[in-house]
Amino acid sequence: MHDIRLIRDDPQAFDAGLARRGVAPQSAAILAADASLRALQTEMQAAQARRNEASKAIGQAMAKGDKETAEALKAEVAAFKDKLPEQEAAEREQLAALHDILAALPNLPAADVPEGEDEEGNVEIARWGTPRSFDFKPREHADFAPALGLDFETAAKMSGARFAFLKGPMARLERALGQFMLDKQTTEAGYTECATPLLVRDEAAFGTTQLPKFREDLFQTTDGMWLISTSEMSLTNAVREEILTEAELPLRMTALTPCFRSEAGSAGRDTRGYIRQHQFWKVELVSIVRPEDSDAELERKTRAAEGILEALGLPYRKMLLCAGDMGFAARKTYDLEVWLPGQGAYREISSCSNCGDFQARRMNTRFRREGAKGNEFVHTLNGSGLAVGRTLVAILENYQQADGSVDIPEALHSYMGGITRLEPNLT
Template sequence: MHDIRLIRENPQAFDAGLARRGFEPMSATILAADAELRALQTAIQASLARRNEASKLIGQAMAQGDRDRAESLKSEVAALKEKLPAEEQAERDRLAALQDILAALPNLPADDVPDGLDEEGNVEIARWGTPRSFDFQPREHADFGPALGLDFETAAKMSGARFAFLKGQMARLERALGQFMLDMQTGEPGYVECATPLMVRDEAAFGTTQLPKFREDLFQTTDGRWLISTSEMSLTNAVREDILPEADLPVRMTALTPCFRSEAGSAGRDTRGYIRQHQFWKVELVSIVRPEDADAELERKTRCAEAVLEALGLPYRKMLLCAGDMGFAARKTYDLEVWLPGQGAYREISSCSNCGDFQARRMNARFRRDGAKANEFVHTLNGSGLAVGRTLVAILENYQQADGSVDVPPALLPYMGGITRLVP
């Protein structure tokens, strides 16, 4: 959510930031709605003040024996009382309308985010690892994965497209990946492992910006709750409506959870294989920090995700997203793209974002500096460390052998119960 005071102070800068995100200028509309709201609030305050004043004057008039004056004041008070509910409802309506306008607008990009309206404007920052040279034509995981236990047909019988049923050694590999990632992030990086709800209410989904804009991307239960599309939704909302002591920051949390996405806006994309599913596992990394620490925390968080790829020996590249390609809540984002030899392309496997105070304002999540009286909004960051299913795909394609088997990366061997190779 945007700070209305900053829009009042510098509407041109606000519109310039929106333009970098591909949005039309909105400051004039916002300030007009804000002016109407403030005028109505002023009128309500005047009515309340007059009602209180008139109520006091009634007693004075009665004490002075001026019954006509007292009756006139009583009539005025009654009229004010009758008028106030309508004015207060109008205030609520105008406040909601202003909030709706603000809630529909994305976060503004940081100054060092490159311009651009889509992925063509993203900037490669670095690469790690050398893609493997094969002495055979590497295949996509969807072509040899089923023989190893990546079963799409069984899942389709019970759930439809974009689900998978993992069996035996393949299920063990996916479980091993999740445990390995959690162990990495709860080790030296110091993230606290959490087990979170998989369903949240409207206000939580609003707080992390899945609502209202991305309603169609979510699954909703019959009692109105939302299945989480990422545990960012539950982890970040852990501090909603809190006032944290400065000494408690930074807060770093991680969780391995299923994630549920309708993929409403991705028709025709990645319909084969295990890359884009309605249900998948992911290790999420969430940080709650002081404003001045957010930039460094983004670098640290991204490095934590990179370390997983490097430990698994998976080549990747680090991309700085342009203004138009970032997520709705982000002010700066790094994507990590892993090399998939079957596709001959780099594909996103992690996205790490600094959201500034954008989510905190929606959640009313604050902290108080030592010795200070005023509260400030925290800054929130999130990132994948990593998407488990896409990491499994990367292992299948990068460690595949000519006979259709797949070597298990050395880092995962302690988690595999003696399995060193997935065999058809």
């Protein structure tokens, strides 16, 4: 959510920031709605003051025996009383209208975010690892992983497309990946492990910006709850409507949870394989920090995600997203893209974002500095550390062998109970 005071102070800068996101100017409409609301509130305050003054004057007139004046004042007070509900209803309506305008607008990009309309404008920052040279033509995981236990047909019988049924060592490998990531983030990167709800209410989904804009990408239950599309929704909302002390910051939380997405806007994309699923596991990294610490925290968070890829020996590149390709709540984002030899391309496996105070304003989450009287909004950050299913795909494709087997990275051996290779079922 945007700070209306900043829009009042510099509407041109606000519109310029929106323009970088491909959004038409909005400040004129916002300021008009704001002016109308403030005028109404001024009128209400003046009416309340006059009502109080008239009420006091009634007693004075009665004390003087001036019944005529007293009756006139009573009529005036009654008129104010009749009008007040109308004014309060109008205020609620105008507040809601202004709120809806602001809620529909994305965060403004940071100054160092590159210009660009889409992924073509993203800037490569660094690469790690050398893609493996194969002595055979590497295949995409969807072509050989079913023989290893990544079963799409069984899942389709019960759930339809974009679900998978993992069996045997394949299922164990996915579980091992999640545990490995969680262990590494808690023991090395300083995140606190959390077990969160998988269902949240409207206000939580609004706080982390899934509502109202991305309603169609969510699954909703019959009683109005929302299945989380990422545990960012539950982790970040852990501090909603709180006033934290400065000593409590930074807060760093992580969770390994299933995530649920309808993928309403991705028809035709990655329909084969395990890249884009309705249900998947992910290790999420959330930070709550002081405003002056959020830029450094983004670098720290991204490094924590990079450490997983490096420990697994998976080549990747780090991309700084341009203004037009960032997520709705982000002011700056790094994507990590892992090399998939079957596709011959780098594909996103983690996205780490600094949201500034954008989510905090929607959640009303603040902190108080030591010795200060007022409160400030915190900054929130989130990132994947990592998406488990996509990491599984990366291992399958990067560690595949000519006979259809897949070597398991050494970092996972202690999690696999002695299994060091996935062998195809050739029977």
